[in-house]
Amino acid sequence: MTVRPLAPGVWGVLATPLTSDASAVDTASLTRQVEHYVRIGATGLTILGVFGEAARLTPDERRTVVGTVAAAASELPLVIGLSALDAEGACAEAANVLDVVSRPPAGLMVQVGSPDPDVVAKQVNTVAERTGQGIVVQDYPVVSGVSIATDDLVAAVRRIPAAVAVKSESSPSPPAVAALVASLDVPVFGGLGGTGLLDELAVGSAGAMTGFSMPEGLLACVGAYREGGFDAAREVWRDYLPLVNFEFQAGIALALRKHSLVHRGLIDTPAVRPPARPAPDALLPVLHQHLRSCAP
Template sequence: MAADPLAPGVWGVVATPFTESTQDVDLASLAKLVGHYRRIGVTGVTVLGVFGEAMRLSAAEKRAVLEVVVETADLPIVVGASSTSPAPVTEEVELATDVVGDRLAGTMVQVNTPDPELLATQLNALHAATGAGLVVQDYPLVTGVSISAADLASAVEQVESVVAVKAEAPPTPPAIATLTARTGVPVFGGLGGVGLLDELAAGSAGAMTGFSFPEGLKACVDAWRRGGYQAALEAYLRYLPLVNFEAQARVGLAIRKEALRRRGLIAGSRVRAPAPGMPESLEKQLDRHLAAVENVEN
């Protein structure tokens, strides 16, 4: 399996919708959401990441999600591995390669150690076992593991199968600058797009993150390519209040899924425990943010 670098642009991170009554995976809503990503012209989609609540899905549910995504849109796919220990990560990557096949652009694995030599050894072993290209995600808020940008670059330099890095350890712009200068591997920003403008200025290849208006991420990245910082700023300004609103700690996932529901892209906004739902006190403000963006979109 080839380990070609990920193409630059916007890789839409896909939520996993659940039914309101039983909290089963809502495959019809999932297909509708993925179809929307295809229509707006994203570079590819990222499935079973943190936004996809992969850590709260069974193996059978993960397989079902991947099958629907493959059937719905002819797009390159990055598949997340939610585990951090080598054995279960290998199993998750094997599932991705089995279901997605030639459409698999990469499997996203978490940094699980601050030791660059050990990290490189583990990544090389994972590729040897699965043949998959690797997207290395540095997300200490989720894993509890912190690694310096220099040490992460050192690890990546030793692993030929790395197809991208997803930098989500604040401050992301200097980390992206270090990683792009040292590795030559495409580096994508995340964290809901809060730092997208600064990440692009630091050399980011684009965005790989969840946002209820992925059109905004694409508008920003496309404008950057056409006209640099000023053009990207003008394209992104209209979305920034909603980006900031969705970035609220603990409830950001629930806010984003509710925004997708109100857009008509998924039928329900339930999140699985222990993630908290969106507080009722935020509903009016969410309506304001959505109306502001939709007025511009229309």
């Protein structure tokens, strides 16, 4: 198996647009969203992440999403998310979608399924060996329900030869990112909607892998940090941060981001599937104010 670390930069996490009654995937909107990422110069795309409601899609819908994105993504590399916390489930999810892509993905994103580093290493290595793919190790305890100590995560990743990156979403993220960067040879990306992006860059992250609805801001911040360091990135990012924080409200974050994407013309409806909740009508004028304030 030959694996390559993920390139630094911005890996957009795609929303899965749904029809107005949330009964099916809206492939036309999904294609439009992908084409936007291609136009703005994203480093790569992540499919079937948490922001993509992967856990609420049927196996056939997951195949539809992956096939649609792969067809529209041009040469952008793709990371495909797996929702299962066990190796057997993750391998089944991978087998369901890998045959609809015409080129190998940059990696499969596997969630940490245990606080025990030995179990994590065995879990992830099993997925890598059976699929023949590189692995992005995702630590997202709020979603997975699994909390692993940073030192134990380091120990696990060191024993995963196929690791191509770590996506660190254990809050507070900057200390975790700092410790991972100092101890690992693979790139470490932040997520969490971009809420910790500037500080994560300052402690050595490779960039962002998240679903913020205005990814131009992520690109501007990461680019400014590369060119001018912390002060330059802070100057750029402060215009976007109010929207980042607004969109990251617990329980309604997904719906708010989808409303943002609708407002921008990138998808047609803000429909979400339970347990995600629709955005309160009272917040939509506020959302539009935020969008006007940081329009590219």
